[in-house]
Amino acid sequence: MEFARDIRLQWWLTLVAGVLVIVTFVFTVSRLIRGRED
Amino acid sequence: MGPYHAIMVHFPVAFWTVAAGAIIFRSLSDRPLARAFDRVLIACLVVGESAGLVAYVLGQLVWPPDTLQATPLGRNHMMSATWSLFFFGSVLFLRWRAGEEVWDGPVNRVIMLLLGSLGAVLLAITGTLGGHLHGAPARLSDLLKMIGLNVYETFYLPTWMLVVVAVVIMALLALGTAATRRPAASMQHPEGGT
Numbered sequence: 001m002e003f004a005r006d007i008r009l010q011w012w013l014t015l016v017a018g019v020l021v022i023v024t025f026v027f028t029v030s031r032l033i034r035g036r037e038d
Numbered sequence: 039m040g041p042y043h044a045i046m047v048h049f050p051v052a053f054w055t056v057a058a059g060a061i062i063f064r065s066l067s068d069r070p071l072a073r074a075f076d077r078v079l080i081a082c083l084v085v086g087e088s089a090g091l092v093a094y095v096l097g098q099l100v101w102p103p104d105t106l107q108a109t110p111l112g113r114n115h116m117m118s119a120t121w122s123l124f125f126f127g128s129v130l131f132l133r134w135r136a137g138e139e140v141w142d143g144p145v146n147r148v149i150m151l152l153l154g155s156l157g158a159v160l161l162a163i164t165g166t167l168g169g170h171l172h173g174a175p176a177r178l179s180d181l182l183k184m185i186g187l188n189v190y191e192t193f194y195l196p197t198w199m200l201v202v203v204a205v206v207i208m209a210l211l212a213l214g215t216a217a218t219r220r221p222a223a224s225m226q227h228p229e230g231g232t
Contacts, residue, residue, distance in 0.1 A: 007192065007194065008107070010194040010195070010196075010197070010200075011113055011117070011192055011193075011194040013194075013195070013200055014117070014193070014194040014195045014200070015116075015117045015120055015121075017195065017200055017203045017204070017207075018117070018120075018121045019120060019121065019124045020203075020207050021203055021206065021207060021210075022121060022124050022125050022128055023124060023128055024207050024210040024211055024214070025128075025210055026125075026128035026129060026131065026132045026153070027128070027131075027210075027214055028210045028211070028213050028214035028217070029132060029136075029149055030131065030132045030135045030136050031213075031214040031215075031217040031218050032213070032214070032217045033132075033136040033139050033140060033142075033146060034135070034136055034139070034217075
């Protein structure tokens with residue numbers, strides 16, 4: 001089976017890491033914009 | 039559920055494409071048309087996000103999870119769809135939370151331009167992978183291959199890269215927290231010199 005267990009874990013981690021990067025990046029940008037506004 | 043997923047994905051694709059175009063246009067222009075696009079941006083993002091969520095759930099029901107995740111195309115499509123959903127959801131949060139200040143100054147505009155462009159690219163990748171799964175491959179996969187992304191191989195980051203991503207996430211959180219604390223700290227001594 002090509003999709004071995006360790007690769008599956010790596011794929012899931014990549015998926016979750018991508019989501020976290022997106023969310024934290026946009027969250028930080030929103031904070032910076034509002035912070036500068038204040 | 040395959041046909042229903044195919045029908046439903048038209049809506050997030052349409053609304054998110056308009057949203058990405060509106061973001062790019064507004065970040066480059068102050069003209070009345072660009073402002074008009076900005077006025078419907080949140081509505082486009084809300085409808086796109088809602089329809090995207092439904093399409094995502096339907097997509098998960100096309101095949102059993104093990105079957106969907108049995109092929110690189112299925113795995114890559116699921117990953118890019120998840121990222122698209124969270125990406126445009128985050129952009130919606132940003133535009134709603136920060137308001138029209140997102141267009142103030144060149145730095146904000148460049149950030150929005152990058153976000154709009156990234157959203158369009160992410161959507162194109164997701165759609166291309168969906169097309170491949172649906173039996174309608176597009177030439178865009180050749181372009182993706184040129185930048186090292188083979189749609190027929192599972193995309194994943196090596197462990198060292200995941201560590202780098204974790205560090206970046208922590209740094210972003212620290213930056214966001216510092217940006218929040220600065221005004222709060224200054225409010226403890228409001229106009230202290232007077």
